[in-house]
Structure formats: C-alpha cells, structure tokens
Amino acid sequence: MKIISRKKKTENQYFAVTPHGKKYMIVNPFSEELKINSRKEEIRIFEDDDGFTYLEYKNKKYLAEIIEKYQNKYTVLLNGVSYSFTIETPISYNRRKFLEKHKQVSKSETINAPMPGKIIELLVEENVTVKEGEAILILEAMKMQNEITTHVSGTVKKISVRSGDTVAKDQVMVEIER
Amino acid sequence: MKITSLLIANRGEIAVRINETAKRLKIKTFGIKTSKEPNALYLRLVDDVIDFSDSSEEIPEFLDIERIIEAARINKIDAIHPGYGFLAENPYFARRCKEENIIFIGPSDTAIYKMGNKTIAKQIAMKHKIPLLQGSQGNVKNVREATDIAEKIGYPVILKAAAGGGGRGMRIVEKSSQLEKMFKMATNEALKAFNDSSVFIEKYVRNPRHIEFQILGDQHGHYVHLGERECSIQRKHQKLIEESPSAALDDKLRAEMGEAAVSIARAVDYYSAGTVEFLLDDDKNYFFMEMNTRIQVEHPVTEMVSGVDLIELQIRIAEGKKLPFTQKDIRLSGWAIECRINAEDVQAGFSPNLGIIEKISLPKGKNIRIDSGVTDYSVITPYFDSMIAKLIVHADTREKAIQTVSAALRKCLIKGIKTTIPFCLKVMNNRKFRKADFNTSFIEKELDNLYYQGAEDEMLAAYVATFDFAAQLETDRITFVDFERGKNISPWVLNKWLKSL
Numbered sequence: 001m002k003i004i005s006r007k008k009k010t011e012n013q014y015f016a017v018t019p020h021g022k023k024y025m026i027v028n029p030f031s032e033e034l035k036i037n038s039r040k041e042e043i044r045i046f047e048d049d050d051g052f053t054y055l056e057y058k059n060k061k062y063l064a065e066i067i068e069k070y071q072n073k074y075t076v077l078l079n080g081v082s083y084s085f086t087i088e089t090p091i092s093y094n095r096r097k098f099l100e101k102h103k104q105v106s107k108s109e110t111i112n113a114p115m116p117g118k119i120i121e122l123l124v125e126e127n128v129t130v131k132e133g134e135a136i137l138i139l140e141a142m143k144m145q146n147e148i149t150t151h152v153s154g155t156v157k158k159i160s161v162r163s164g165d166t167v168a169k170d171q172v173m174v175e176i177e178r
Numbered sequence: 179m180k181i182t183s184l185l186i187a188n189r190g191e192i193a194v195r196i197n198e199t200a201k202r203l204k205i206k207t208f209g210i211k212t213s214k215e216p217n218a219l220y221l222r223l224v225d226d227v228i229d230f231s232d233s234s235e236e237i238p239e240f241l242d243i244e245r246i247i248e249a250a251r252i253n254k255i256d257a258i259h260p261g262y263g264f265l266a267e268n269p270y271f272a273r274r275c276k277e278e279n280i281i282f283i284g285p286s287d288t289a290i291y292k293m294g295n296k297t298i299a300k301q302i303a304m305k306h307k308i309p310l311l312q313g314s315q316g317n318v319k320n321v322r323e324a325t326d327i328a329e330k331i332g333y334p335v336i337l338k339a340a341a342g343g344g345g346r347g348m349r350i351v352e353k354s355s356q357l358e359k360m361f362k363m364a365t366n367e368a369l370k371a372f373n374d375s376s377v378f379i380e381k382y383v384r385n386p387r388h389i390e391f392q393i394l395g396d397q398h399g400h401y402v403h404l405g406e407r408e409c410s411i412q413r414k415h416q417k418l419i420e421e422s423p424s425a426a427l428d429d430k431l432r433a434e435m436g437e438a439a440v441s442i443a444r445a446v447d448y449y450s451a452g453t454v455e456f457l458l459d460d461d462k463n464y465f466f467m468e469m470n471t472r473i474q475v476e477h478p479v480t481e482m483v484s485g486v487d488l489i490e491l492q493i494r495i496a497e498g499k500k501l502p503f504t505q506k507d508i509r510l511s512g513w514a515i516e517c518r519i520n521a522e523d524v525q526a527g528f529s530p531n532l533g534i535i536e537k538i539s540l541p542k543g544k545n546i547r548i549d550s551g552v553t554d555y556s557v558i559t560p561y562f563d564s565m566i567a568k569l570i571v572h573a574d575t576r577e578k579a580i581q582t583v584s585a586a587l588r589k590c591l592i593k594g595i596k597t598t599i600p601f602c603l604k605v606m607n608n609r610k611f612r613k614a615d616f617n618t619s620f621i622e623k624e625l626d627n628l629y630y631q632g633a634e635d636e637m638l639a640a641y642v643a644t645f646d647f648a649a650q651l652e653t654d655r656i657t658f659v660d661f662e663r664g665k666n667i668s669p670w671v672l673n674k675w676l677k678s679l
Contacts, residue, residue: 014648016640024640029648036637043641051537052591055638062635064642065593074643079588080600081629082525083639087647 015093016074016085024085109152111174113167117141121163124156124174136174139167154178181205181256181281181497186224187246188261189562190551192473193220196259199489201225208255210246212239214561219553228253238561240264243271250280257281257496259489263563266472267294283496285395285471289446293469302445303466308438311457311465313380321361327379328357336382337361339368347371350382383465385617386457387426388412390470391439392480394491395449396501403436404484405510407453407476410618411605413528418598418621419605420476421515422483425576425614426458435464442469450495451477451488475518475568478549482514482572512572513579517602519567519590521558524601524629530564533557536594538566541586545572558595566597576614580606600629 016024027035034041044056045064055062055078068075072087088096120138124130135147136156158175161167183206186193193209197220200207209224213231221227228249230239239245241264250258258280260266266284269291275282284290292298303310312331317340318324328335328351337360339347347368349360361377369375392404408424409417427435439454453470477488495501521535522528535556540548550567558564569586573579584606587599605611610624621628 012648014644016644018636018640022636024637024644026641026644029641029645030652036641041641043638045642045645050539050591052539052593055642057634057638062638063591064639066642066646069646072647074647076639076642077596078635078639078642079630079632080592080597081631081635082523082596083636083643085640085643087644089651 013090015088015090017088017093019084108157108175108177109154110172111136111148111150111176113139113169113171113173114146114148115139115141116169117146117167119161119163119165119167119173120145122159122161124159126156126159129153129155130176137161148173150174150176152176152178179256179281179497181493183253183255183257184208184283184493185228185246185250185253185255185258186210186220186261187240187258188264188266189215189218189220189240191549191565191568192261192475192551194223194551195549196261196489197223199487200259200493203490203493205493208249208253210239210249214239214559215557217555217557219551219556226253243268243274246271247274247278247280250275251278255280257283257493259283259492260472262472262475267470269294281496283450283492285446285448285450285452289448290471292446293448293452293471296468299468300466303442306441306445308442308466309464311381311383311467314378317376317378318361321358324361324379325354325357328354331379331381334382334384336380337364337377338380339364339372339374340376340378341368341372341374347377381465383457383459385619386410386459387424387617388417388455389424389426389435389458389464390453390455390474391436392474392477392488393439393443393448393452393454394488394495394501395440395443395452396495397449397498398500399444399447400501400504401440401443401448402501402503402505402508403439404480404486404508405432406435407474407479409476410616411611411620412618413621417476417518418520419515419517419602420479421513421576421579422479423510423513426462431462431464438464438466442466451492475565476516478547478568478570479514479516482547482570483510483512484508485511512574513576514570514572515576515579515583516568516570517583517587518565518598519569519592519602520564520598521566521595522564522598523596524598525596528598528628530560531558531596532560533595535566535592537591538593539589539591540567540569541589543586545582546586547571566592569602577612580612600631603630604628606630 012028014026016026025037047053053064055064062079065077067077075082075084117139120140122137123135130150132153133149135149137148139146139148154176156174157177161173184200185208186196197207207224208226208228209221211221211227211229211231233239258275265271267290269287272282272287272290300310314327334350334352337349347364349364351357351360364377365375368377388409389406390409391406395401405422406424406427407420407422409420411419442454443452451473453474455467456464457467458464473488481488521531523531535552537554547570548567552566571579571582571586573582587603590599607630608624610616
C-alpha cells in the first residue's frame with residue numbers, strides 16, 4: 001500500500017508566540033508562498049558540510065539551532081541569542097484565546113494548596129469579605145503549620161475543603177470573587 | 179642554561195599557546211592530564227603527557243606544587259611554564275622550582291612576593307614617585323581628620339564604609355564645603371547598614387579607564403615596555419574586550435607611563451614578562467594599581483602591534499639571555515583588538531554555559547588570530563574557567579580593526595553551547611565604543627541590553643521553530659503508522675524529502 005501525502009487544500013497557518021505574548025503568524029512554512037504576519041517573505045534553510053544550519057534571508061546568513069523542544073515549546077538559538085516560542089495551530093490558538101478570555105470574564109480567583117498537607121483550621125466563612133494578605137486557613141505540611149493567605153481582596157464565594165481534609169498540591173481550596 | 183624540555187603547568191588555550199612557541203623553538207613539551215578534562219585539546223598537541231588523573235579531590239591538579247615539581251624531576255624536565263592563574267603568581271612555587279634546579283618561566287620569587295603584597299607594592303611605587311590613589315591610612319575618626327586628608331589628596335574624594343559594600347555608606351565629595359554633611363551621611367548610613375560607623379577616605383577617580391603596560395626585563399638589568407593595553411570593557415572586574423594601543427593615550431603620555439611601569443619593574447629587579455596596571459582619569463592623570471607578574475590573557479594584542487612573541491622571550495629570558503632589543507628598537511604599529519569568547523549565557527547574566535561543543539568553526543585569515551583550547555566535542559566543565567577562545571585581529575586603524583572583528587565574530591560558528599559572541603557584537607556596534615569614548619563603567623552605563631540582536635532576528639527564530647513544528651506535524655501525518663521514524667527524522671532532512679514528494 002502506498003501512502004500518499006494529503007493534498008493541502010487550505011493554507012498552513014501557525015502562530016509562534018513569545019513569552020511576552022508577541023505573536024508571529026506564519027503561513028505556509030514549507031513553500032514559496034511563505035507569509036509572516038501577512039507579508040510575503042523569502043527564507044531559505046540549509047545545512048553546510050560541517051553540520052551547521054543556516055537561514056538565508058535578504059542575502060544575509062544566520063546561524064540557527066534548536067536548543068530546546070518540548071511538545072510545542074521551542075527555544076531557538078539565532079546568531080547566538082536564544083528565543084523562546086510556543087507554536088500554535090489556529091485551532092489550538094483560538095482555544096487558548098477563548099479560555100483566556102473566559103478567565104478574564106470570571107472575576108473569581110482560587111486559593112490553591114501550595115503543598116500537599118492537612119487542613120487544620122478554616123479562618124473564614126463563605127460570603128465574608130477578605131483583604132489581600134489576610135489569612136484564610138491553616139495548612140499543616142511536614143509537621144509545620146502554615147498560614148495560607150489570599151493574594152486578592154474580595155468575597156469568599158466557595159470553600160471546597162473542611163477541617164481535617166488532606167489536600168494535594170495545587171488543589172483548589174477556596175474561591176474568592178473580586 | 180638552554181631549555182630543551184618544558185612542562186606546561188596549565189590547560190586550555192594558554193597551554194596550547196605555550197606549546198606552539200615551545201615546539202617552534204624545538205623544545206620538548208609535556209602536558210598534564212586531569213580526570214576533569216581527559217580529552218582536552220592541549221593533550222593532543224604536546225609531545226608527552228603526564229597523567230594526574232588519579233589526583234585527589236583536595237588539591238586541584240594545577241595547584242599541586244609538590245606533584246608538579248616531582249613530575250618535572252622524574253621526567254628530567256628543564257623548565258616549568260605556569261601560564262596564567264593557578265601557580266603563576268605563587269612565590270612559593272617559584273622558590274620550590276629554584277630549589278629543585280628547575281627553571282621557573284617567570285620572575286624571581288622575591289619579585290612575585292613583593293608585587294603580590296599590595297602594601298609593599300604601593301610602598302615601592304611611592305618611593306619611586308609613581309602616582310598612587312591616595313587615601314587615609316585606615317579609618318577616619320572625625321570630620322577634621324577627613325578634611326585634613328581631603329585637602330592633602332585633593333577633591334573629589336570618596337568616603338567608604340569600612341564594613342561596606344554594594345554602594346551603601348559610600349559618598350562622593352566634590353568640594354570641601356560638602357565634606358561635613360557627607361561625612362555625617364556616610365557614617366550614619368554605615369551605622370545603619372553595617373552596624374559600624376567607621377569610614378575611610380580615598381581619592382575618587384571619575385570614570386576611570388583601565389590601562390596596563392606590558393614590560394619585559396632580562397636578568398641583566400635591561401628593560402623595555404611594549405606599550406599599553408586598554409582593558410576598560412569589563413564586567414564585575416572581568417575583562418571581556420581588550421585593545422592596543424589605547425585611544426586615550428598620546429605618545430607623550432605613553433612614554434611617561436611606560437617609563438613609570440619600567441621603573442616599578444626595575445625597583446624589584448623584575449625579569450620576564452610583566453604587566454603594570456594603572457587607572458587613568460578623565461584629565462589623563464594616571465595612578466598605579468598593581469603589577470601582574472605573569473603572562474596575561476590579553477597578551478596577544480601586544481604581540482600583534484609589536485610583532486614579538488612574548489612566550490618566546492619569557493623562555494629566552496629564563497635561559498639567561500639578554501633582551502634582543504632596546505626601547506628605541508620597539509616599533510608599535512596598527513591597532514589590535516581581542517574578544518574573549520566565553521561559554522557563558524549573556525541573556526542569563528553571563529552564567530557559565532556548561533555542556534559539549536558539538537561543533538566549532540572559527541575564522542581564519544590574514545590579520546585574524548585565534549587562540550583556542552577547544553575543538554569539536556570538547557566539554558565545558560564546571561571545574562575550570564569558561565573561556566573557550568580568544569579572537570584577536572590586527573588592522574591599520576582602530577576603525578578597520580572594529581570592522582574586522584565584527585565580520586570575524588559572525589564567522590565564529592559554535593554549536594551546542596551559548597557564548598559571549600552576541601555581547602562582543604553588541605559592543606562593536608556601539609556608537610560610543612566606536613568613537614573610543616568609554617571607561618570601566620561602559621557596560622553598566624552604555625548598554626541597554628547586553629547582546630546584539632538584529633531587527634528581524636526574532637522573526638527568523640520564530641520561523642525556525644514553526645518550520646520544525648510544522649515539519650513534525652507533517653511527518654506525523656505522512657508516517658502515521660511508523661511512529662519511531664517520524665520521531666527521529668531531522669526536520670532539515672525532512673524538508674528536502676517533502677520537496678521531493
């Protein structure tokens with residue numbers, strides 16, 4: 001059986017997003033129809049006999065190396081300077097955008113367990129107002145009692161734990177509405 | 179006595195450098211192998227290797243005086259070159275060599291001792307009327323004493339907390355009317371910060387340049403200087419770029435400072451190569467700082483402008499030969515610049531970037547010199563300094579030298595680790611550096627970021643990442659059954675493959 005590569009009917013679109021949120025929209029990375037941020041660009045990638053990888057762009061050569069790669073997270077060394085990106089397809093990009101937007105709409109913040117442990121005492125009740133820095137509960141971990149404080153001011157919307165409960169790291173304990 | 183064999187008690191580029199000259203002089207060379215760097219480049223180049231791999235953890239190999247001396251004795255080696263760092267400025271090591279009738283390539287142990295002791299060195303400089311940064315002897319008790327000293331040494335002066343650091347309890351006093359107020363502020367601040375109000379006073383040098391003179395002396399009382407090196411581009415007292423000559427000096431000042439450097443060397447009966455360091459202020463006043471009694475990392479810039487081989491002269495002087503020239507024979511020509519290429523991540527505050535150099539290709543060419551101690555697959559270990567190469571260029575003028583450096587830096591290809599190359603490029607592209615308008619505060623004051631970045635570099639990097647990611651997706655689609663193959667294929671190969679489909 002012969003496997004035939006799927007014919008590209010639509011344009012191949014990707015987003016490279018920097019940690020600061022700067023976005024590069026890259027269309028058709030393999031073809032002559034390459035566009036970056038809607039501008040047509042001509043970039044050639046090639047490897048020399050010594051195994052160095054270069055880009056050629058506007059008659060200039062750039063030394064390139066992928067130094068880290070984990071799923072869609074990349075760190076690229078270009079002329080000795082490193083750059084990090086998250087690469088997204090339109091689908092994953094839109095999903096992430098939607099989630100982020102959704103998060104912004106909801107005004108509630110959660111207090112998560114910073115470490116696994118046992119809830120010793122709850123210091124607040126639902127529907128009371130709290131100020132940033134106020135202690136919410138006492139969590140015992142490694143035989144040490146830790147005061148867990150809130151990083152936002154607002155109203156306690158929901159308490160998901162009770163005294164005596166054991167919690168896992170990052171488990172949501174309290175929700176606070178701003 | 180003629181030296182016929184030489185033990186190089188060092189590693190890295192300086193071991194390679196010493197080996198090169200020694201071999202040219204038909205001297206048999208020995209290198210020291212350590213367990214930390216068993217495949218180092220210098221070991222492949224020396225005639226014979228002495229194995230220190232079984233060395234204990236307590237005494238690092240290149241600091242193990244007795245073992246090095248014993249190795250020289252057993253192998254009947256005539257001389258030891260210490261390079262720089264390690265035992266290069268250890269008077270005890272020089273003395274032990276002498277006791278064992280091994281020639282130490284460097285000055286006498288007494289000269290090393292005298293110059294290594296800051297108090298003695300300053301006393302010698304003072305006796306020979308070399309300008310020094312003056313100040314109080316110890317702490318200043320009250321405003322009156324501070325005033326007396328300030329009047330004597332001249333303004334501006336700086337008050338520093340004796341227990342201090344980090345700029346706290348530090349006050350610069352421009353004129354006498356400010357002194358009382360500043361003294362109170364400095365002592366109060368010192369008390370609060372360090373629980374100790376004592377302060378001392380020193381002449382303040384505004385934006386100094388670091389200027390050092392290369393001197394040579396033989397064992398027969400002859401001395402010359404080979405001009406200066408400008409080493410003001412430094413970060414936390416680590417030199418990063420050096421040049422010779424310095425744009426801050428004219429012939430008259432050069433002759434004067436050179437003479438001062440020689441007189442310090444003469445005062446301690448110095449022989450071999452040595453470096454006298456000065457601070458130079460805005461008004462071209464110079465102050466003696468210290469003398470380094472060894473070959474310096476940045477010695478190649480002097481070799482480029484003077485045409486001499488300093489290692490060869492060190493060896494000849496150690497043999498007891500006379501200097502082959504006098505001061506008036508010295509001709510310095512053109513401009514030389516050195517960039518230190520260190521395995522450091524400039525973007526992470528110059529932190530050492532350990533790892534394996536997968537591939538390294540450094541430029542060659544007329545007027546370009548590379549001193550390097552690494553090659554493909556060399557390992558950057560945490561045990562030694564992070565310098566992997568020095569790029570040195572020589573040109574008629576400073577401007578041309580900067581151009582050559584910039585072009586050469588772009589031809590330094592290194593894969594596997596990050597280096598200081600983007601930093602060096604940044605400096606070469608700086609307007610003030612190009613105008614030779616800089617001093618030791620250059621890096622903190624003039625550079626907004628510490629690495630060179632072209633306007634389109636980030637976009638191109640984004641393209642590289644996207645290309646690889648997209649190629650990966652394509653591979654997964656095409657070879658959906660053959661996961662192993664899809665995972666391992668190089669995206670660059672894949673590109674060609676995809677095009678051929």
